[in-house]
Amino acid sequence: MARLTLDDLYRFAVPSDPHLRPDGGAVAYTLTTVDRDADENRTEVWLAEPGGSPRRLAAGSAARWSPDGLTLAFVRPVEGTPQIHLLPMDGGEPSALTSAPLGAGAPVWSPDGTRIAFTAPVAPPKAGSPTSPSAGPGASGAPGIPEAGGLDPHAPVVADRLDYKADGAGLLRGLTTHLFVTDVRTGETVQVTRGDFHAGDPAWSPDGSRLAFVSDMEPDRDLVVGGAVHTVPAAGGAPERLTGPEIICGGVWWLGERLVVAGFKGEPVGHVRLFELGPGGLAEVETGLDRNVMTGHPGYPGATPALLGDDLLFCVRDRGCTHLYRAPAERLVPEEVSVAGASTAAGRIAYVAATPHSAGDVYLMEPGKPDPLRLTDYALGDVELFVPGRRTFTAPDGTQVEGFVLRDDTGAAGAGPLLLDIHGGPHNAWAPVLDGFHLYHQVLAARGWTVLALNPRASDGYGEDFYTAALGKWGLADTQDFMAAVDALVADGTADPDRLAVTGYSYGGYMTCWLTTRTDRFRAAIPGGCVSDLTSVSGTSDLGYFLKTYENQGDLAAQSPMEGVGEVATPTLLLHGENDDRCPVGQAEQWFAALRERRVPVRLVRYPGASHLFILNGSPSHRHDYNERIIAWLEQWIGDSPN
Numbered sequence: 001m002a003r004l005t006l007d008d009l010y011r012f013a014v015p016s017d018p019h020l021r022p023d024g025g026a027v028a029y030t031l032t033t034v035d036r037d038a039d040e041n042r043t044e045v046w047l048a049e050p051g052g053s054p055r056r057l058a059a060g061s062a063a064r065w066s067p068d069g070l071t072l073a074f075v076r077p078v079e080g081t082p083q084i085h086l087l088p089m090d091g092g093e094p095s096a097l098t099s100a101p102l103g104a105g106a107p108v109w110s111p112d113g114t115r116i117a118f119t120a121p122v123a124p125p126k127a128g129s130p131t132s133p134s135a136g137p138g139a140s141g142a143p144g145i146p147e148a149g150g151l152d153p154h155a156p157v158v159a160d161r162l163d164y165k166a167d168g169a170g171l172l173r174g175l176t177t178h179l180f181v182t183d184v185r186t187g188e189t190v191q192v193t194r195g196d197f198h199a200g201d202p203a204w205s206p207d208g209s210r211l212a213f214v215s216d217m218e219p220d221r222d223l224v225v226g227g228a229v230h231t232v233p234a235a236g237g238a239p240e241r242l243t244g245p246e247i248i249c250g251g252v253w254w255l256g257e258r259l260v261v262a263g264f265k266g267e268p269v270g271h272v273r274l275f276e277l278g279p280g281g282l283a284e285v286e287t288g289l290d291r292n293v294m295t296g297h298p299g300y301p302g303a304t305p306a307l308l309g310d311d312l313l314f315c316v317r318d319r320g321c322t323h324l325y326r327a328p329a330e331r332l333v334p335e336e337v338s339v340a341g342a343s344t345a346a347g348r349i350a351y352v353a354a355t356p357h358s359a360g361d362v363y364l365m366e367p368g369k370p371d372p373l374r375l376t377d378y379a380l381g382d383v384e385l386f387v388p389g390r391r392t393f394t395a396p397d398g399t400q401v402e403g404f405v406l407r408d409d410t411g412a413a414g415a416g417p418l419l420l421d422i423h424g425g426p427h428n429a430w431a432p433v434l435d436g437f438h439l440y441h442q443v444l445a446a447r448g449w450t451v452l453a454l455n456p457r458a459s460d461g462y463g464e465d466f467y468t469a470a471l472g473k474w475g476l477a478d479t480q481d482f483m484a485a486v487d488a489l490v491a492d493g494t495a496d497p498d499r500l501a502v503t504g505y506s507y508g509g510y511m512t513c514w515l516t517t518r519t520d521r522f523r524a525a526i527p528g529g530c531v532s533d534l535t536s537v538s539g540t541s542d543l544g545y546f547l548k549t550y551e552n553q554g555d556l557a558a559q560s561p562m563e564g565v566g567e568v569a570t571p572t573l574l575l576h577g578e579n580d581d582r583c584p585v586g587q588a589e590q591w592f593a594a595l596r597e598r599r600v601p602v603r604l605v606r607y608p609g610a611s612h613l614f615i616l617n618g619s620p621s622h623r624h625d626y627n628e629r630i631i632a633w634l635e636q637w638i639g640d641s642p643n
Helices: 006-011 440-446 479-491 507-518 534-540 544-551 561-567 586-597 620-637
Strands: 014-020 027-035 040-048 055-059 061-065 071-078 081-088 115-122 176-183 189-191 210-215 228-233 247-255 258-265 273-278 281-284 295-297 300-302 306-308 311-318 321-326 338-345 348-355 358-365 389-394 400-406 416-422 450-455 495-505 522-528 572-577 602-607
Touching (some): 210 247, 300 311, 400 440, 400 479, 416 479, 440 620, 495 620, 507 522, 522 620, 534 586
Parallel strands (some): 321 338, 495 522
Antiparallel strands (some): 071 081, 115 176, 176 189, 258 273, 273 281, 295 300, 300 338, 306 311
């Protein structure tokens, strides 16, 4: 059987965002594939049910069932702008429901199925223009949706706060995100919230009279991280704040009569926790787990909380994997999986999970039954994969650090080249499942390499003390974890000490630069989306102030690779998105210039139009190129034998 190649990137089909029909008999989900000719990622709405083959319903994403299960609402572009569409499940073609000038977010049905709430960007009104919308359903200014204004790309950008840009969106130009409600029968739309703030995803109250959402409305919200639960009449009105500074809220869901909140206790450090908001105030949900709650974000798997009967379901990360639990602490899925989306209906659970052999499949589970039913098979059946093996290493201070070792153990064993790969975050984590983004892992293993994906201190899934162990000590606390693991693999004959390389993305890119200032043992280095100077990034990143205040507290210079760049002799390949606002491309430029001035072999590759997350959701050609360049650089400077 063939081994995986980089061209298999174009064959991956990955499901996400599963939603059970109210009767529990079918699952609608989003399937992401790659169109090689168009160099685009494609999303489609598919349906899977027991005993049948999955079938495509429509181009689009974010499918949500009406309460009676007869209609699917989903999002797909109209002339390049995302709009909510309705698909009758008894036959017929999808029809557009919204015509929001700047696009509509995911649909949220009202309990009685007569209305749909959603978020949408709102532009500031053009100078001198009226703020009232134009009339007429379906018009550019549909009822309640303001005309687009103030978006001239050539106009000066004026900022009074630090939150004037966001990675993936770029300069916000005064845009805010607000709540809207559309009548399903008439298409009439009402703007529910207004003001100089962003409203988070809406949740309907059980009686359909109000919407709950998370927002930070403080004037200095760019300097003090916050987030509170608010409710607002579904017809529009003044929001009512329900939580105080004792919690920083990240999401809210009305599950039956229960209002469930995910957020931080106090400052935004450490684990995300679950709370219930009731007449007696805010109460933390007792999970019995020293683990971080995962509600699901790009690059960070997980699922929003849900109810199964009276039981609360939620996701946490545990030793790399993201698991689905029933409160207080009952794991519902197999151990070596990572869940990326779940929903419940009629006593059943639908979820998407990656395994060591699949980047994701849809499963249907009935609690009490021994095994979940797999409804899809998106594994590359004609490709033989290497499966990561867990291994624990001991740092010099006695800290136990876990990692995953990927290598070909079928042939003659012996010391070979080793690639240390460092994840981002730093509060992310490697998992022992098929990684459809870092394809070079599988390709290198087939060429005789060992790939070490280490979860050092600060990684998620090992308890809150471990999670916070590198706050204010990037590079100072975690270097020992990486080098102890490398030393162990050299000592046991797995790694050739003369053929060591290091790579990583985001925090991993930072750490790649840092390690080359501390040791000359690596023969090649590949920082991706890197940070080289914590001082300058604190004023140029869209999260710079947050990083400086909560993550890199203390002496930024002492934690910055630029302070030690004079010691670097490692041939370095820098890979960076041109439109990266999280770790701006100037970070790579500084490192490139400093190494070039010192005649250190260095190359800078900039990906036009690419944001920080381009290695996950960027153009397929860029993602392919990223993987290809890593392999080529390693083979150039290390190859099959010591240079």
